[in-house]
Amino acid sequence: MKKIRWWTWTLTDWMLHAMSGVIRRANKRGLKAFCAAKNRLRLLRFAEAFEAPECGGELSEKQRKQLRGLGLFGEGEPCDWPGIACRDCKVISIHSSEATGHLKHLEDLRDVEFLDLSGSQVQGTVADLLQLTDLNSLYLYQTQLSGNVAELSKLISLESLHLSDTRVSGDVAELSNLTRLKVLRLYRTQVSGNVSELSKLKSLRILDLYQNELWGNVEDLSRLKGLQNLDLSDTRISGDVAKLSQLTDLNSLYLYQTQLSGNVAELSKLKNLESLHLSDTRVSGDVAELSNLTRLKVLRLYRTQVSGNVSELSKLKSLRILDLYQNELWGNVEDLSRLKGLQNLDLSDTRISGDVAKLSQLTDLNSLYLYQTQLSGNVAELSKLKSLESLHLSDTRVSGDVAELSNLTRLKVLRLYRTQVSGNVSELSKLKSLRILYLYQNELSGNVEDLSKLKGLQYLDLSETQVSGNVAELKTSTRLHKLSLAHTQVHGDVGFIAQIPDLVEARFSNAVSGKLEDLEGCCRHLRELHLGVPALILCSKSARVSCTPAANSLNRLNHFCSEETQVRTSEECQDLGHRSSLLLEGKEVVASEALGCPEEAQQKLRGQLQGLGIGEGQQQDPCRWMGIDCNRCEVRSIESDQATGHLSSVKEMTKLDRLILRGQVRGNIAELSKLKLWILDLAHTRVVGDLTELSKLKGLEVLDLSQSQVVGNVSALCNLTKLTRLHLSQTQIVGELGEVSKLKELGNLDLSQTRVAGDVGELSKLRKLTDLQLSQTKVHGDITVITSMPYVIKVDLSGTAVSGDLTNVKRGCLNLRELRLGDTQVWISPGAHASHLSKQTIWLPALQSLNVSGCNLNVSFMDMFGALVQNPISSILAAGCSLTGNVHFEAPGSKPLLSSLAAVRSLRKSLECGVCLSCEPAAGC
Template identity: 25%
Template sequence: MGLDEFKRLEKLEFLDLSGNQLSGSLSFKELKLENLKVLNLEYTNFNKLSDVEALTSLKALSLNDIGINDSSVLQGICSLKNLHELDLSRNNFYGPVPMCFRNLTSLRLLDLSNNILSGNIPAALITPLVHLEYLSLSGNLFGGSFSFSSLGNHSKLQGFKLGPLNNDSHVDTEDLALPPPFQLKALYLSGCNLNNQTRKIPSFLLYQKEMQNLDLSSNKLVGQIPTWLLQNNTNLEVLVLKDNSFTGPFLVDDSLGKYLRQLDISNNDVSGKVPQNIGLSFSSLQWLNLSGNSFEANIPQSLGNLTWAESIDLSHNTFSGEVLTYAICKLSDLEFLDLSKNQLIGPLPACSELTSLKFIHLHHNMISGPISNMLSGSFNLMTLDLGYNKLSGGIPPLKTCCGTNQLILPIAGNLGFFESDYSSCSQINREPLAEMVGAEQDPQCRHVNHFSEAHGNRPVKIIPTQVKFMEILQTANSCPKTKFIVRFSYSNKNVIFTTKSRSERYAGNILNFMSGLDLSCNQLIGAIPPEFGDLRHIRALNLSHNYLQGSIPSRLSMLNLVESLDLSYNNFSGEIPSELASLNFLSIFNVSYNNLSGRVPDTGEFATFDDSNYRGNPGLCGPLLKRSCNPFAPHPENVGDQDIEVDGAIDVAAFYWSFFASYMVIVISFVVILCVSPYYRRAWSFYIDYWILSRFYEYCGSRSSEKKQTWKVFNWNMRRR
């Protein structure tokens, strides 16, 4: 690029080119900016910077996220002895850090994070930089060991960031003289194999009074979470202790934590009850994560006081009792709620204030009853996971702003889940699907027996036409996408969703592009509402393993983006609509084990499917199935759901009938022989008499000589007759 105009600005002291699409090479010697003190090039695209040493007056340099990998730049920076701030983060610098950096003794800020720097942790480089206030070495490939004694003279240090390290590396904090010379405000030591001999929380933290951000996650630390962390640091805003081995109870002081915005102690072994006053003590909490522990008893009602809460994750514990009743309805800013894999019971509360809610995960509990109006105000819902509960009834109409988001709706393993006129048929008791069509062959549906475990009678439901109002399943470019600015909240959460015959986890930003509807493995009956064709932006539709019937709606051809369409193991009849051949993105199509007939489409994506997609439909024909479609040959009669046959399966009813018929033929033949032949009739009579006499002598203790005499008399009478 041409920057000749800068040559005339010899007295320029401040230059900010950040956020522009500038690219190519840049020579500072040609620009003659000897008086420049501040240079900001972050978020540009320069691939080469030369003659950096020409900026002799430079005090602040930011090359954050420009993607440069020219390590010669680092050597040039070593000549800038007046530098106070140096930000080289989010680039591709590789190899060891040049030891000449130790000559930059005026540095107050040094950020080398998120590069490909390797070698041992540069302790010898850090020791002379005693004026450092902030030092970040995280997100690199450093190895070896690091001792906090290297920071023994850094009295101005306020922020330190390191890790994660490989398994052979570690950080030792216990050789630092106490009390330490610094008062930290931010400390990030995630994944640093901290104090690998004792696995204890660093002792010097006991002397820190100004801490605002503390992250000691993924260090296998043991013991109880110390209460003095909050008692000593009353201004603490972020406390992350996840992925360790902490045990014991979690104690909270009423007078502490009023500034705490994020608390994450997930994936430990903390036990006991969650303090009932947690919502009062931490009233400023925005992100709360207690998942993956051994908490028990009821969820505290004081969570209703977390009026600023955006994310609450209490999953993978042993919480019992009802689902927060109406306390959660007060949290109008709540965006993420995960109470999955607990032992929660009772109905869902009816809420209309949860207008910000985007993610609801309540699966694997014992929640019962209808969904009621809990979601009536959820305009931005993206994922709703209610699987493996005892829910029943219907899904209320869900509203959204122009359909800005997509909904992933896994509800498998519940009881029908859709209200209809059949909801009062308490005596309906159909056999489990696995017994009907051998669904045990399908690992995706092995949980179908969960129906019988939940209730003795399994109500049969139909799909309501209200699904057409679920505009959350649609997208519109006219509405702006929601931007997430949460640091440690739900950005790493995932949803398990089955598509293309595979169950995958979807997490992060991919949820903005994945939408689908999974109603498989329930007991839904009736027809597919034609309104399903209005869900034009879903990528997966799974209605398999139900009792659905009727014809396949031709309006499904309007699902222009669908990639996976599974209608297998139902009772659909009629022909496969030829209009479906227009689905250009369809890669998985399965209608096996239905009652379909007629010609199979063989154009478009349908030309890539084989006979396994149509198995169990004897009425289908066409070149793909190598079965002639003779118009004069009658199609096989459609059979009901009781006559479905699976290849290789035994017809139990036919087996019992044939066995009974064979048995009756033998009995009748024996009776006829006795009636026709007097000889065999007398022989049968004498054998019966002998058997009775033998039993009599046996039980009455008679001698064997009497038995022999009886047998002689029997044989003499037979010969005489």
């Protein structure tokens, strides 16, 4: 066939660009692996119909070296590698999520036009990209990229730029000269500035900058007439939303948690809108004005100032998500039953009314939230909603037998407290997926023992019901965080809670019994324990609580209430610091007198917590909010996965010792420096600050700031000698491992994807380690250091300069199940297999997963795997490690080699075996 180079490679370029677009879109739907494989196969088969030019020699070897520097590997010529496309033997397109190297190796790949390494572990700065002057598509989101985006203004050919979830910073206005840009996505980065300058980018179709320090008037963006998707949520953008009514091509508009105002009625001109999210803004107007947006699939306007009758929204036949809670809305819920495609419905805290049974026609519903409404009707009809995962109808007038819901087997959340439901809760034991069950203050009966079958239950509240049974049977519910059975008819020994490691709050009453001494050494996270009488044995000698056994046994207990029983503290408690709060601090007092908080104290607490973005609109005592634990009106523990406020709100909570927040919370960790925290977990948040601000928190036992924006040297933490868990992965911290070795109590250490350096041998002193994660750091040293960690279960040193002979890792490590050493410098001595067989030793006897991909082992298959004959191995990754010889699944005179592997269907067979790649056990090579 005659070679037609210009046609072949232009077409290939087009195909790979199209394929990458398909893969990225599929990734959003959770189908990346499937679509990537399927489309790659189709496109490459089509491309094979044309004869490509042959590329070889020095040029090919040079490209191979550069691509390997990016952490990319393949067989044959680089232009034939997966995800690589060439024109005239020059790489013009790179697409891979497996890159583990550095962007500096792009220096000589100057012809690249399309670069997508998103979701990989590649590192580098924006400056490493400046030589790619022909680049038109750049996708590096969810990588370790850093640097100033202003430098990208030199890449004037760019049409698509997606650097979200990276550490890039700078003024977003500096990109205003990239006039060819059609796609600009920089959400969850450190960019800042006035977005008004971006109005110069007339070609923009997608602008996605949410969760950044941005400001400006939304009116300026109304000049971008071609915009289709706009997301500036969680920024300081302001202005009148009505000005956007000129953007008639918009199909997605997300501006929630901004300073936006204006009347939503003007948006009714946006006939192409499919998604509208303006929640937590000051927009107003009649929601019925949006009823002509017939393409809408998502409508979220919760916590705004909109009002009106929701019945008009029944015209929006395409709606999948309708979320309007906490607004001045009314109407009959029956009208919404016409929206047959609804999947999520939330009209909570509105004046919506009607019969809930009418919603039984919405068979696609998986989330139904209508609490604090004027709803009534029988819940039995909802048993037809087989897809339901969350049901919250609390504080309504709904009624019926709760047992009728027992066929909703997908339910994870069931909240029906303070309603008129009744029946036997035992039937709910069929709901194996339940995580949250709140049915308190209802006419319910049944045996609590039946609920012990719900192994995944985390929150259970049946207070003020008629349930009975032996509470001790709940000992199998080991995932419980909160358990409330106050004012019920349960009985039994409360000592079972010692077997529930993560329990934070427990409330009992009536005929429970037991000894506090039985809880010694357990209940590490317990904050509140409420025990009612009569038949309660508090201690073996007295009905009064003395601190001598109890305070030492329950050293994390903050609030103890024993109704109708006097509580006092003996003198021995005075030197126990915060532990003495177990017993109301030395006073002889009837505990029930101290249970309620005065209204003034409640208002103060409510303001502080709402400053964190927690409990917006709630009026009840903040100490009873989910995730909030108090002692005598002082907050001791805060746990929320939806915090949206600022850390400064907690700086006056001087009794706080447990803070766990997720979501969009922001602020500087310096705000916490005066607290006496022992658990601080702000992972995946937007908090900033230097680690030195935490050096005074001498009582810290758990610190997790992973994927936050903190900086500093890890040495600042070396005096926090009580730390048992330290997670700082994917941050900008630096420092030496030698400083970390001073933290002798550490059991869990994760510094992966940071700039921490040093000899891994320094960690030999950390003998309590069970989990060690140092991947993609600058550490080095000998792998045999892990033999000094007798309890270690997981080790990840991939992408580091760690070296050494793997066959020497044999003493100790009896519990090691997972070992990741991809792209390190470890090796295996030839003849290792024969050595282990002759000595009849089992190398790493508990090992289940091994990754040595990219390691230059240069040994035979038998040397690599022969020593694993008797291991429970289920996953091996060994691509690109220069294995030689044939794959043999039978070892002479012994049992089948790796028989456990052959039996595991999910085994990732990525073995590079010299003459044969990825052989089936029965096939032979």
